[in-house]
Amino acid sequence: MKVSAFQLMPHRELPDDFEQRYRSVWVDPPWWELSDPERVGEYYNWTLDELLYGAKLGLDGLCTNEHHQNAYGFMPNPNLMGAILAKATRDQGLDVAIVQMGSTLATTQPPHRIAEEYAMLDCISGGRLVAGVPMGTSMDVEICYGVPPLEHRERFREALQLIIRAWTTNEVFAWNGKFWQLPAVDVWPRPVQKPYPPIWLPGAGSRTTWRFAAENDLCYCFLSYFGARAAEPVANAYWEDLQELGKDLNPYRFGYLQLVTVSETDARAEEEYARHIEYFYRKCLHIPTEWFAIPGYQDYESLVYALRRGGLRFEELKELRYKDFVDQEFVISGSPATVRDRLEDVIKRLRVGNLMVLLQIGSMPHELTLKNYELFAREVLPHLRGIWEGRWENHWWPKKLLKQPAAT
């Protein structure tokens, strides 16, 4: 079992009436009314300190990701964060994976820029990179960066092919693609890990995305804030598709993100974390539902599949309270014993090998975040570690960090 800390880098101090005053947390919340650059500098530094604290406490990986024009999580280039984490963890002798979840392929111009930046991170960290290749949200790709929705997935696929070829080919090659034409590709540097770093594909539940991951032996990561109950149909369909493709059911093929808060008791957890969790769902996810699936963002097959399945409307989140988020499993929160039991159940139900935990949530301040990290790492993490040990090998993890190669 591998457990990584994920940080979004949200605005931690949005006004109480934020969701009444503005129509969305993404695309057009006015920076100039809501933010002070010096204060935001503190958020970035807290985020880095919290992740590094997690590394010291023994978490296996540190995840950062890319988003644009929003107060939900604003790291326009996660590799800037990854570079600091790679250097600091190396200096401190921390054997932790640098998990970039990561640069958005469809919008990076030209995309072998990612091959270059990821290779730099792999060199600086000494081979500890996990290369995330996110599909990217509608808001980021179609709205903020202006990509035609129908080209989103085509661009993604071409970019990934180009990146892998750029990492693996010992020749200077010309790339005559549909979206990119490059006369002479020869990236410097190349990654330490051979043939290239493990690739994770984060998605939000589009059928085409997990099928692509399954077909290409990538680790599909389901990033959702709606807990295991919402994830179960996706996970089940993913495992069914893998079986159909004749692949093994290695749990490390699947990554899953879970919101987690831990305190001394269940009551104390509610007292300390309730308002931050409610802030997250009410403000950080204050997004018009129709922005999430811009026409063409999902291909036709996924669209029909999603329409049949029906979906949750984001507006409904505003009606929910802490108790609902916990009862409906959106968040796993409580005493160490509660969190251990619930997490273990979720890991086994969904068959998660690469778990990501969101330990800084919404407005959660720095000190409380550190407490959450500490209790999680000391009281919960050791109980999860052994879940798949000895039975499956994690092919989606930097080899040098796999201390005891598991028997297959």
Place this chain on the structure above:
Amino acid sequence: MVTQRLERLRVWAEQIEVPVDVRGDGPPLVFLHGAGGPHLQGDEFLDRLAQSYTLYMPHHPGTGESDPNDVYKLDNLWDLVLLYDELLEGLGLGPVPVIGHSYGGMLACELAAHCPGRVSRLVAIAPIGLWREDQPVTTLKWTIAPPQELPALLAHDLQAPAVQRFLGSLTPPPGADTETQVKVQARFVWALASTGKFVWPIPDKGLRKRLHRIRAPTLIIWGEQDALVPVAYGEEFARRIKGARLEVVRGAGHLVQLEQVDRVVPMVLDFLRG
């Protein structure tokens, strides 16, 4: 009662099958539909034209009864315009009068500019395709408008029966089974996706530089209260197309041909008679 049939034509080196809605009898007339798809054009307007003409309405690739994935076989607007040239050739049409609404209005202008010999007369109803810095029109306006705001963007008088019928066709009929609901919703979303491909994120793909090539006599029709593409764009088109006439229709929004069908139909018929 106007006769109606669906023809299917293979074009683009036999790779793309285009369904063509053919209705009525008489000399040929081509209608290019808007971004919402061929099912949202308002039968009354089309049927009244079809009383005097044989009206051909191709379903844009990806929309209507076409294969949803055919749209991937075209890379850009240039491909699309050439596909329409091939399609009209295949139908044995040309020079032929062409009418287009909104997205279809832009395509009609592109076709008349690329292939001036193909289009005998041009009617562009509230076309997109230009850009004004003072009145920006981006694809976000219609692709991600909240469902409750879309009607007011499209129509002036939401209570008018023709508008009510149009809005009714956006959503599945009450009591429809799940498969019908999925089909109606998917068809609408995919029409926006398939048309959006060629104009995303701003429908200014250089038409401004090509309008001077149009030789066909041109009528531009605009709803005075158009909230989606303001009437200033009508003036822009009329100014840039040689000899074009602009008719601004009162009491109408973007769906001017539905909202003021009694005024727009005679206007179009008079113009087509020359």
